[in-house]
Amino acid sequence: MPTPESRNKSATKGLPEVIRDQLRYEILSGTLPVGTQLRQDALAERFQTSRLPVREALRQLESEGLVTYLRNRGAVVAGMEVDQICELLDIRVALECYAARIGVPNMVQHDIDQLTKILAAYNASESVAEWAEYNRRFHLALSAPANNRRLRRLIEEFCLNTDRYTHEMMSIATGKEGPQSDHYQILDACKQRDGEKVASLLEKHILETKHNLLATARIRSVESERGREAEPDLLALKGARLHS
Known part of the structure; x- marks a missing residue:
């Protein structure tokens, strides 16, 4: 309904x-x-x-x-493999940094106010799902002053496709303090209308997500391997008990 x-x-x-x-x-x-x-x-x-x-x-x-x-x-x-997500994150870096370079110098006070409100709502929320949504809104608001609808649409598509896989995992692991610290640094650079600095901070911010994602995947792979190695021992133990 x-x-x-x-x-x-x-x-x-x-x-x-x-x-x-x-x-x-x-x-x-x-x-x-x-x-x-x-x-x-x-x-x-x-x-x-x-x-x-x-x-x-x-x-x-x-x-x-x-x-x-x-x-x-x-x-x-749809689901997605880690390597596919990382490819999309690389594309996000290219698109969002370009949008920042051409868009941040165009920002007016209304743009700064919008970014500030999004981050304030992010701070006030205790929901991981809402954090992902506010994160998405922040990144899309950064791209709006580039005044390029097709570029913004591409950024929106890649934000949509990566955030649902990465943000909940990263938020549970690190909380919102780390991402929010990055966001406020980006906001400060926006207030200075420094497009190059915003682009540099954005690249670091997105690639940090990529590196954390790869590290999490490595840890899970190791844990999975350890679990498989332990299975024969468990079976042997069960067999010993059955024959004791």
Whole structure:
């Protein structure tokens, strides 16, 4: 059934976009985990519509990398390997740093106020899912003064595709203090209208996420290997008990 938010948005957006936005929110917030099957008939019933707008919404989410199609299962929430996420983070560095160089000198007080409000809301929140959303808003607000809609759309796409995999993991590991410290340094450079400094800080900020992600993957791999090595010992122990 459509949410009140989606019904309000429908006044200005087409039904496929309303459905897309609601499903996108649920994917990014973790309500719809990786691998969840997205059945068109069930979604059509939920949103009280035909399958056509649902099919279009899923097509748009597929183009964003949030949905994929599997044989015999149809549309499912997409997953991503660590190396794929790292590739997207590298692309984010290129896009966001370029946007900063051309956009920060164009900033007016309204832009600074928007960034400040986002970080204040980030500080006040205790929800990891909300931290990810405020992080996304901050990065998109940085790109707006570049006055390039296609560039901003590309940045939004790559933010969407990386934040849902990285931000919750990093937030649980480090809390919000580290990322927020970076954000306030970036904000200070924005106040100085120093595009080069903002670009340098952004590169360091995004690559730090990449390095933490790779380190976490290495640790998990080692732990997994140790677990497999311990399995024969556990089996032997169980066998000994059975024969004791």
